[in-house]
Amino acid sequence: MELEVRHLRILCAVADMGSMHKAARLLGVTQPSLSSQMRRIERSLGAELFYRVPTGCHPTPLGRSVLGRARPLLMQMSELVAETRAAAVQSAGARFRVGSTGSRVTTRWLRRIKQRLPDTETALVVDKSPSALVRMVASGHLDVALVHELEGMPLSIPQGLSHRVVVEREPQFVSLSRDHPAAAQSVIDLHDLAADRWVVDPMADGEWAALRQVLDTAGLRPAVVPGDPATAASLIAIGEAIASCQPTTSATDHIVVRPLRGDPLGVRLLLIAQPGVQEEVYSELDEAYRECAIESVTYRGWLSERRSPLLSGD
The missing domain is CATH 3.40.190.10 (Periplasmic binding protein-like II)
Structure with missing residues (x-):
């Protein structure tokens, strides 16, 4: 049996949860099934990766070594998928390519763009790394990217790209x-x-x-x-x-x-774009964010207490 990505995810899940029972619930499988898969993985490697004790599962020294190699591999696989999707979007010839770190606002924004500009084809690339999305815009793989900037960790924005502050400080x-x-x-x-x-x-x-x-x-x-x-x-x-x-x-x-x-906790939301992006793109993003903020009961209450102009659309 050869180790696959799914096997690495199993190892990380068991290590993170500390027990087969909790890892099985997390992965959406039965405990007997997960235990069976774990035994096959250990047999293929010829050694135990976890100590099974009454208090749960703990990595053996070899298990810690394997986990230390598995986590970077999973991260690299995620990056490969994101970059491949971006390249596929570019090769497909989509007219408007959007990147995002992931948000309810993004889908609402794309829907509004389609309504305002029905003849504009759109494509979406989601990546958890704001820096990676900025680089994709700079390299021409994306037209715009909605990203967040953590406090104390400013993003490096290459010359030639425009950027607009969507929300100066969004509380987390x-x-x-x-x-x-x-x-x-x-x-x-x-x-x-x-x-x-x-x-x-x-x-x-x-x-x-x-x-x-x-x-x-x-x-x-x-x-x-x-x-x-x-x-x-x-x-x-x-x-x-x-x-x-x-x-x-x-x-x-x-x-x-x-x-x-x-x-x-707070972040600054930015829209990074190549030159020449239509003004409608910006205005529809502002409205999409406002709609999502108002629909969130907790956030709307937070904004109301602070008399935020966001609620009135100013």
Whole structure:
């Protein structure tokens, strides 16, 4: 048996969750099935990768070595997929190519562009790295990119590209299980989350560094679990972790979104573009963001308290 990408994801899931049971729930498979796959992986390598103990699963020295190689490989695979998609968009000859780090605003924006400019073909490339998207615009693979700039970590924008501030400072909220003790609060203090594990996407530029800076300032040293958005949602829903999130994030049956007291986390939203982008593109983005902000009950309340002009469209 040869190791495949899915096998590396299994190893990382078991290590991150610390047990076969929790990893199986995260991956959407049964525990017997996951245990069977793990045994096949270990047989193919000829050694145990995890100690099975009553308290869960812990990597062996060899397991830690394999995980140290697996995580970068998974990150490189994600980058390869993003770059391939961007190249495919370019070769397909789409007339308007949009990049985004991922947001409800992006899909709303594209829909508005199609309504305003029905003859304009559009294509979307999503990448978790703002810096990578900026480079794609600079290289001509994309026409525009909606990106976020973390506080204290300014993006390098090449000469010749235009940029417009969409939101000068967007607060980052926290998403947590509806069963979490702090979920009943309208605003959550960071210290009420001191015992929680935070799930952080390792592919997102600087996300952990920005969060760690805020937590360090608050004197907190929480446990951290790496995971993509789908992983994060699964962990949060079952009460195994919490995460910072965009204020326009939608609540679900199992997850609530709350602002943090003092708004310690924030980003600046920027639209990076090649010269000559039509003005309609900018105006439709502004309206798309406003619509998403108003539709989010929690964010709308936050904006209302601050008498934000965003609510009136000014």
